[in-house]
Amino acid sequence: MKIDPKKPADLSAQIAQAIRDAIISGELIVDERLPSEAELSEQFQVSRPTVREALKRLAAQSLIRTQRGASGGAFVNRLSFEGAYSQQITTSTLLLSMNAVSFDTACEARFALERACAPLSAQRRTADQLATMRAEIHRQSQPGLTDEAFCASDVALHRALVDGAGNPVLSYQLAGAVEAMQPLMNMITFTARSREAIIALHNQIADALEDRDSTKVDATLVELESYTRRLAQDVAQQRRNPA
Amino acid sequence: MKIDPKKPADLSAQIAQAIRDAIISGELIVDERLPSEAELSEQFQVSRPTVREALKRLAAQSLIRTQRGASGGAFVNRLSFEGAYSQQITTSTLLLSMNAVSFDTACEARFALERACAPLSAQRRTADQLATMRAEIHRQSQPGLTDEAFCASDVALHRALVDGAGNPVLSYQLAGAVEAMQPLMNMITFTARSREAIIALHNQIADALEDRDSTKVDATLVELESYTRRLAQDVAQQRRNPA
DNA sequence: GACTTTTAAATGTCAGACAAATAAAAATTC
């Protein structure tokens, strides 16, 4: 673990990268304790605040955790799926909001990925996951639900569908795609009739999963995608030309 | 933007979260300049090193960039797709290596996601992307190629396939899945015969894309997946029982 | 031996200072 003393700018970034490389290469293993801040500052020949800035960078990526007190210090984190989800979702949400990604593009990506899970989910979904989906559908049919709550329930339902595939890597990858769509979805105003149509499709998906009918799940997702995109188009239309 | 002065621990984390929230909510917009470190430390009633640690956390997530000098400071970053790729890949790679994800699980996820792109890619792939794939296939058939170089070329080919879908959100989501697999793939020793088989399948994929034959792309990907998994099983078998 | 107290080590935070970069303002020159 060495840094280049010739490049004077951004010492803390260099140190962070050096430690990061050591973790990725396996030189530092999970739960191993890093040298103390004082020792690191000695090793890299920089002051403690500089070392601290480097460590905070790594903490922001959940690569390390710190513990105070005697025999405390910085420890290499086991990056859990749960922990990676939130990072993934934050990044995806920002990406969509900052790059003026069209609703269509995001929608297409989301349903394409979701359909990739469908066959696996039809095969492996547990009774528990099916029950979660039914419960969310029931919630969606409650009158007086706000549009935000409706969308949140929609996300929960789709996450259950994704988790049904029983593949944590898939769940992780899709968490970003599904959750990041929510702010875009929230911009749609759902009429009573459109909610009814969506709930009907959700029920079809749940039914198909219950029957382990992969083809029908896929077909219904296609239908749901085109319906969602039509809804968004209507919203855009109304904004351009409010009747 | 406020922080809770009652929770004494991790002031820098609280400040980072406050600024992060302001960015996500749109209170701070792209390219907007944050107050100077001195002003922030005044505003949050903490010292400048503490503010700096918070800013370094945000810089680690590419949420801000800093510039020295007069009229310098911290600016809200536009999170580009390119910038998000590398984060996504780092996280995915660590996730796989730290959680003992089985080759089968990762492989299943990767091919499921890739097959989700296939129909779009068959429809929209450009001549350029097809040429990239052909070039990678040609490279793969060069004798004397190391296993690592073979895998790297494999990744490049599959990224071209994914990019063919012409959906940046899909490309972003899949970058992690495809690239993170590479270290696992590198553990496979490719015999001359297995390379030949893979190249044949790659050629089939390229041919099918040229014909815009979505069904054939999908079928070939299924074949490639099962072949890859068989290869990995053989490697595992040989390690357990070296003949 | 079990409990309490002390101690040492480590992170968290602060204050003040200087260096380096950089853009704007001021001065100089033609």
Added chain:
DNA sequence: GAATTTTTATTTGTCTGACATTTAAAAGTC
């Protein structure tokens, strides 16, 4: 008056040294 150079002010990057707080282990006490 315009172009160039110099100065200056602002802001981040880094350092030194200090104190507070937390925590586990060691020492002491009953």
